[in-house]
Amino acid sequence: MEMTRKAVPDFTKRINFMKKNLTILSLLALSLTSAFAQTEEKADTAWKHEYRATPEKTHALIHTKLEASFDIPNSQLKGNVWLTLKPHFYPSNTLVLDAKGMEIGYVGIQKGANRTKLDFTYDGLLLNIKLDKVYKNNEPYTVYIQYLAKPSEFKSKGSNAITDARGMYFINPKGVEKNKPTQIWTQGETEATSVWVPIIDKTNQKTTQEFYLTVPAKWVTLSNGKLMSQKPNTNGTRTDYWKMDQPHSPYLFFVGAGDFAVVKDSWRGKEVNYYVDKEYASVAKKIFGLTPEMMTFFSKITGVDYPWVKYSQITGHDYVSGAMENTTATLHSDAAHQDARELVDGNNWEGTIAHELFHQWFGDYVTTESWSNLTLNESFANYSEYLWDEYKYGKDRADATHYSAMQGYLGSGSEKKDLVRFYYSDKEDMFDAVSYNKGGRILHMLRNYIGDSAFFKSLNLYLTTNKYKTAEAHQLRLAFEEVTGKDLNWFFNQWYFGAGHPTLDITYSYDDASKKAMVVVKQTQKDKLFQLPVAIDIYNGSNKIRHQVWVKNAVDTFSFDAAVKPDLINFDGDKILLGVKKENKTLEEYIHQYKYAGLYLDRREAIDFVAKKQDDAKAVAFMKEALNDKYSGLRSFALTKLDLKKAAVIEATVESIAKKDPSRITRSRAVEILGNLKKPAYKALFTSLLNDSSYTLSAAALTALEKIDATAALAEAKRLSKQPMKGNLVEAIATALIKSGDESSFDEIIESYSKMGVTQAKFNLTSSLANFLGIIKNTEKVKRGVDEIVQFRNAIPEQFGVTPVIDSFLKTVIGKKETAKKSGEDVTALQEQIDYIKSKLKS
Structure with a gap:
């Protein structure tokens, strides 16, 4: 799974870290880090003495057959x-x-066409069934259950990665939210499949399955395995029959349904499909189209051809994580929609696509036997992002991925957590x-230590030995x-x-x-020494x-022989060590x-080091060289470290980058730097970039223009607001309109804000929007603006700690309204606004 990052992840993707976006808010990423660091402090310490054993297998699942129909307005599933x-033994x-x-409703034993009622007790969580006789482990039996699932009424606990655990989600079930489709999708990890189907909801179970899904006839469905048939019904519905012949774990069960566009692709004769909102059908292959090449690459390096009958990917609105690797049917957040x-700036979801696909081997084909051994799923998926970047884009891109993931771990405050954890x-x-970032870096070190050939042969042996089974770290x-x-043992004892x-x-x-x-190398960490x-x-x-x-x-x-003083001694020459060094x-x-x-x-x-020495001419000359680095990520990094007050001689180089660097992201960084100089001479350059195909570059140009000609920037913002826009451009336009203080721009501002996803850019804009609401007099506009801010606040899991921050923005609005009351403005309207805002506060 990919955390709302990239989980890990940032605030959105893979939190991609993520489970599964360590890309949403830097503030949220910081909050996430804090949440990780504080988990042990907040929890009851009794858990430190409770060993988390692999669940005992008293019975083994063999096959699951489900007939499901949906009461969509009431968010319920009627199931058989x-x-x-x-018995296992x-x-x-x-x-x-x-x-x-x-x-x-009913529990019975099914023998052929005959069904006999069984006694049972049920406490709302566990269904205890008295079988009709004592069964031995060579005697399979079939239990039938008729039931009603009410997932929207089930109160559940989520996590930093998975923010809710209701199992099945009915999105906009009554159709009251405009611009949002009605959908159904499921999220089974960790143990939420059992909210919508009675099952032994443990990772160490494996079962084949048959799902019969009855949905509105205009909808499409997706589930595990292959679509075998579709049967129209007389009541305007259709029943789709999905069959999964290969065993997999219940948490990987998936049901998705809605009015999706299905864009077809293929890999070696197998179906590869992309389910997206219809407006994204034309770009679906630009988003997901590298999937077949990824399948070929991962098949090659593992020595195991993609093992399932098909591979589909679907996007779900209001998804509670970044993405999820349901067997043959990966679910992505609608943040994948670009x-x-x-996409001119690159596919920011590509790493997540690789991450979830690699899970089809590590997690689905061979599955962790317990959550303690989650590294067998998530560390490999995390490392796949490095492997894919290395293969497709080269070592610099991969090493940048490695560095970012390592910093995600080092900043998480997780020094006391084992990778394989039996106490939590x-x-x-x-x-x-x-489980994500650190585990991926550990695999990178192991690969370096034993060599590529041995590393990938070992992965093949692990996969083939344990195929369709569950495993623990010792088997790896x-x-x-x-x-x-x-x-x-020394490596696994130390790192795992x-x-x-x-x-x-x-x-x-x-x-x-x-x-x-x-x-001379000193280990300065406490408690243990590393080899x-x-x-x-x-x-x-x-x-x-x-x-x-x-x-x-x-x-x-x-000590090493050296005839002359070396120009450089470079410790960790391959730059693979996980750690901190001085x-x-x-x-x-x-x-x-x-x-x-x-x-x-x-x-x-x-x-990073030389940038701190820009008083030195040699450092300035170096920074000019770094601005021409072969890798765009390092050109951008050098730009962020540049001080043009000390390195004015490099300004022409920055201007050249802004005009013609191959990377629009790098050009955007250069435009930001030139904008901070507030030189009218750059107005023509900024104006020329406003219509660039890159949202990021256009946004940077608008922000830079505002610093030298606010009137021109406002006019451009109003013009651009009439066109389709996403990403950073929404933030830049809305910011310019808000700064104008023109209440007539409210509709454009609030529409732009409303369309933004749960992103860093939207968080950045929220404070400015709140200030704008503070000066707006129209009560209905104030209420609508507050509603949009509250909706954004509520979309962010409370464990990220952002709720009080956004509430503080709203309290600022209250303060401005109170001040306006004292000046004798319309007291009645202002008090109504104040009361409304107070009713929306959580903290």
Whole structure:
């Protein structure tokens, strides 16, 4: 699963971290980080003594047959389910099923065409069934249950990654929300499938399935497996029959239905489909179209061809996470929807698409046997984003992904959490920066240690040995050991069954008398020492000599022969270590590192250090070179570090980037910098970029123009507001209109705000909108603006800690209205506005 990032994730995608967007708000990302860090402090500490064992298997699921029809306005499912099971080992005459918040109408044993009623008890969560006899483990039996599921009435607890756990979601079921379609979709992870179908809702169960779904005839459906038939009914509905012949876990069950456009693709003769809102049908292949190539790539590196009968992806409105890897039927947040102009800047959902697809191997084909072992699902999916970027776009792009994910973990306050965790407050707590980001970085280190060939052969052995089964981390270790011939207990004990990361203080020196280069490495973290196989590279000019060493002690000293003082000693030459390091390199050494070591992180470290020295002419010359880096991400990074007050000689270079850099994102950064100079000479440039096909570049140009000619910027904002717009451009236009203080612009502003997703840009705009509402006199407009802000606030999970921040914006509006009352304005209208705002506050 991808956290609302990229989970991890940022505030939206994969929170992509995410489960599953570590891309929404930087503030929310910070709140998420804080939530991760504080989880243990807020929880009852009794959980620290409760070992989370793999669920005991008393019965084994074999097959699930479901007939489901939907009462859409009332958000209910009317179901008939036949579960075929057998005792796992010991004979049994009782069966306990997970069934949350249902009305159970009938339970019986099904034998051929005959059905016999069974006694049962039900407490709203567990359905305890007395079977008709004692069954042995070689005796399958089928239980029939007639029931009514009421998921919208079930009160559930979500998590940082999955913000709600009702299992089945009816979106706009009464059709009262304009501009939002009516849809049904399900979210089973962790144990929410049992809100809409009685089941043994545990990861260590595997079952085949048949689903008969009755929906309005104009709708399309999606479920696991293959669509076998469609039968029109006389009442304006249609029944679709989906069949899944390969076993998978109940949390991966999926039902999706609505008035979607279905854009067809294929991979080696298998169906590949993209279910999107109809307005995005024309760009669906631009969003999802790399899927077949990803399937080929992942099949190649794992040595296991995509193992399922088809692969479909569907977008759901109001989704409670980033994306979810339901077997053969991945569900994405509607944040995946991007129009053609957004895609000019690149597909910001591509990493999530790769993440969820890789789950079809790691998570669906082989599944974690317990949430304690979630790393077997999520760490691999997280690392797939690196693997895909490396293959498709090159090592710089992949290493940038690696660095970002590592920072997500390091900033999460998760130093005390093991990767494989047998003690936790709630299973939902496993979906964090450790299971995702840290786990992915650990795989990266393991790959570097054993080599690519052994790494991918080990993955193949793990997958083929455990196919259609569940596994724990030890089985992964055994696969790596069998392939490599190495005892890897030290690695798994340290990284999988241990917590934390190294914090290293590294000093370099050279003894001219003994002709020795010295590297002293101190581990300064508390509680444990790490064993770290590390490459140390010694440079003289472009010549590099590599030394492989092991860091094991609190202080390790390494000495190397060197005829002359090295130009650079580079610890962790492959830049793969997960940890924090402090080094005593000089300006000259960092410049040498940038030029000759050359990896993404080598260059980023150099830019970061040298940017602090822009009083030095050598640093300024270096920054000019960095602005021409081969990788656009580092050109952008260098721009963010540039101080034109100290490096005025580089202004012409920045102007050149703004005009013609291949990356519009990088051009946007350059425009922002030039805008901050407030020079009228750049007005023509900014004006020329307002109509660029990139929303991001157009937005940067409008914001820059406002700083030198507010009147012209307002006129352009009004013109642009009449055109389709998304992304940063919405924020830039609305900001310009708000600054004007012109109440006649309210409709354009509020429409723009309303159409924005749950994004950083919308959060940035909320404070400005609140200030604007403070000066608006029309009560109905004030109420509508407040309603939009409240709707945005309520769409953000409370655990992100943003609710009081947005409420503080609303309280600012109250303060302005109170001040206006004192000045003798329309007291009655103002008091009505104040009372209305107060009624909407949560904090």
